Amino acid sequence: MKLPAFLRLLLEKDGKTGGCLEIDKPFEQRLALTATLSFFLGRTVLGGSIAPFGPGFYAALRSLGGTGFSLLSALFMILGCVTLFKWEQIVYLFLAVMLLTVFIKPEKESRHREVLDSLVAGLVAFCVRTAIGFFQGPSLYAYISAFIEGLCVLVAGLLSFSAIAGIKESPSSRTARQALLALVLVSVGGLQGLYAFGLDVQMVTIMAGVLAMACVGGPAAGAIAGLSGGLIASLTGSGDPFAPGLLGISGVLAGIGGWFGKAESVLGYLASGLLLSFFAPSGTIVSKRLLEQMVSCAVIPLITSPVKKTLGRYLPELSDESKAKVVPQNPVDPLKLKVAAVSNALSEIGNLFSQAAITMTGSGTAPGRDEIASNDVESKGGPVTSTIRYLVERVCAECDERSFCWEEEFGAVYEAFTDLVKKMDLSGRLSIRDNTVLLKDRCHRYGELVSELNHRKEIERLERKISTFDGETRKCLAFQYRCLGQILSVRSISPEPDIRVSTGNRFSGREERFRVRLKGKTIPAEGAQKPGDVWVRYDLGPGKTLVVLADGMGKGDLAAKQSRESIDILKSLLDCGLDYDSCVSFLNSALYLAWRPDGFIALDCLLIDHETRRAYFHKLGAPPSFIKKKDGNVLVIRGSTPPAGAATTVPYLGSSEPVEPGDSIFLVSDGVFRSSPVPARAEHLIVSRLSRLKESSLDDSVKALITQSLRYQHKTPPDDVTVVGAMIEGV
Structure with missing residues (x-):
């Protein structure tokens, strides 16, 4: 970029300084930086009326940068303010710049110059704002607002002095570079009111900055960038009051993903938008927010090594060199730290869903659209009055006899309407043929009244169902996130190989007292080639043995697939280190969220503890x-x-019995009971059959129960027949 000779001479009139920013950049880039900052700082208005950064920046630039740069800054600053089309702000900024030009002398060396010039800038801003308020109409609010703006100009001036003077005098000053970065962040407020393709340019810019900082610096940098950017957006009126918190959480999740790569950082960032959409007031805001997040992800390809190096100069904590210098006294595996952080994040998300579910439960069902519109009426006359008003507006508004009913016969009509609403509350649904309603003979539009009431009641039922389902879904998600956090927390701690614990799927290091031998047999149902019942043995260690019998709904391949998938999920969770009770509850919540009527699974779980010599039973829709x-x-x-999947939670009401060597335990499917000639007496028949088996082996006992089930079915039972026996043997 070639500048005219007279403009370069004006800007570099002092051969000693060579401009305002003595950093390793060409003159044209310093000029562009000054003009850009001035333009956007001139547009930055806090709370719709306070504009402190323009005068503060101009005062510092006037004192340190010389006449040329200060005049250029004033020109672009006023130009930016003009684009707001607020004449009060334009007059304020123009007068402030004129007075600061008179009172502040460029390049005048004096003691405490920064503080004195910043005080002058604050006094000028206070006087100008007071004068404008006096002409508009003097008030106490105007004087207080002017005083606050003067203080803000003082702080903005000190910040600008730190950024400009520090970089000019000591290029490696850490404080100066961070002050300049703070000015750049504040200048983002100048993007307020700018829209492109229906998107808020300011919010997209802030989101892109948050994602970039999180990808480079991790969760801490992402959280700080999100909180700072959200605060700027809220103060300038572009974001909602919850923008700092929402952007801060997005920065944390994006930073956690940034530990693993750029793609993971983007996924974490978008996942935060999906999670926080539960708390958005409307779907339009959710779609707009997600679209802005997706557009802001375009900054990821721009994060290259030179960009990271540049950010490291302004924020040394983000540079690889500074990270390499930090050597912890007790070094810990970085992977374990990351896993622990992800575990904590998942647990916090689970707590977030849990609090949301509790909040919804405490506030009752979600209000309907008509209830929201009539909150003021309900507070005065209750729900009956609200319903009567609803009927009057929907039915009586177009009736020719409205004036007669509600003016001449008001008392009788109101009593009849009250009787109608109360009958509706008692019965839940009205019929036109109901002759006990007083209003039926008085109103010729009685049919429309009944239809509107039934419609309103049905809408309320649906809203309650949706609210209940939403709350149950949040409870399930909260539990699953906490379980995932528990799995990662177990993985982040490396146990000693010889240490055993007696909880969950870890076992005591004591010697076994007995062993368990299993035998099972399954007969497919009639017309099915593959049984739908699946059983499995899982050793939780030398001290615990788990036996699970799963019975899918129906029979054949579909039931077998459901049973096998449930068993696989349970085994995978146990392999990950999750405790036994949480594994069963996690499987139940997963099946509940699947929301399939045929997806319920009957689970019969037997846990034999060798140390305590007890057998623990956990039955979910399983027979005795x-x-x-x-x-x-x-x-x-x-x-x-x-059954598993039929309810949101599994009550921990399992039973236990002591066992000794020589005892046998039998788990049976419901097909054994259905195959009995008298299903109500099937339990008694099984007890009798087992009592008659004196010294038989485990194999003979299982075969005897299977044979008894098939005796009356000609070897073709209507449902899968499964018997699993466990023999306790001494060591």
Whole structure:
């Protein structure tokens, strides 16, 4: 860029200084930086009326940069203010610049120059704003606002002095570079009111900056950038009051993803938008926010090594050199730290969903559209009055006899309407043929009234169902996020190989007292080639043995697929280190969120603890189990919990019984009960059959129960028949 000789001479009139910013950039770039900052700082208005950064920046530039740069700054500053089309701000900035030009002398060396010139700038701003307020109409609010603006100009002047003077005198000054970065952040407020293709340019710019800082500096830098940018957006009126918190959370999740790569940073950033959409007041705001986030992701390809190096100069904490110098006293594996951070983030997200569900439960069902419009009426007359007003507006408004009913016969009509609404509340639905309603003989539009009331009641029912489903979904998500956080927290701690614990799927280091031998047999249902029942043994360690029998809904390949998938999920969660109770609850919540009527699974879980010598039963829609003691007595273990996936939570109401070597435990599917000639007495028949088996082996006992189930079905049972036996043997 070639400048005219007279303009270059004006800007570099002092051969010693060579301009205002003595950094390793060409003269044209320094000029462009000054003009850009001046333009956007002139447009930055806080709260719709306070504009402190323009005068503060001009005062510092006037004192340190010389006449040329200060005049250029004033020109672009006023030009930026003109684009706001607010004449009060234009007059204020023009008068402030004129007075500062008179009172501040360029390049005048004096003690405490920064403080004195900043005080002068604050006094000038106070006087100009007071004079403008006097002509518009003197008031106490105008004087207080002028005083606050003067203080803001004082702070902005000191910040500008630190940025300009520090960089000019000591190019490696860390404070000066951070002050300049703060000025650049503040200048983003000058993008207020600018829109492109329906998108807020200021919010897109802030989101791009948050994503860039999070990708380069991690969660801390992303959180600080999000909070700072959101604060600027809120103060300038572009963002909602919750913008700092929303952008801060987005910065944290994007920073966590940035540990693993740019793509993961973008996924974390977009995931934060999806999670926070639960708290958006409307779908339009959600779609607009997500679209702005997607557009801001275009900054990722621009984050190259030179860009990271430049950011490292202004924020040394983000540079690779500074990170390499920090050597912790107790070095920890970085991967474990990252896993622990992700675990904490998942747990916090789970708590967030849990608090949202509690808030929804505490506030009751979601209000309907008619309830929102009539909150003032409900506060005075209650829901009955609100419903009557709704009927009058929807039905009586176009009736020819409205004046007669609601003016001449007001008392009787109001009483009849009240009776109609109360009958609706009691019955839940009205019929036109109901002859007990007083209003039926008085109103010739009675049918429309009944239709409107039934419609309103149905809408309320649907809203309550949606609200309930939303709350249950949040509870399930909260539990699953906490479980995932628990899995990662277990993974982030490397246990000693010889240490055993007695909780979850870790076991005691003591010697085994007995062992468990299993035998199972399954007969497919009639017309099915593959049984839908699946059972599996899982050793949680030398001290615990888990046996799970899964029975999918129906029979054949579909039921077998559902049972196998449920078993695989349960085994995967156990392999990850999640405790047994949480694994069962996690599987239940996953099946509930799948929301398939045929997706319920009957789970019969048996956990044998060798150390405590007890058998723990956890039944989800499963039939009774049987324990045959070594003395011949038979115990029946029943459960009353619905199948997995039928409810949001699993009550921890499992039962336990002591076991000794010589005892046998039998898990059976519901096909054993359905195959009985009298299903109501199937339990009694099984107990009798086991009692008659005196010294039989485990294989013989399983075969005997299978044979008894097939005796009356000609070897073609209507449902899958499965018997799993567990023999407790001494070591």
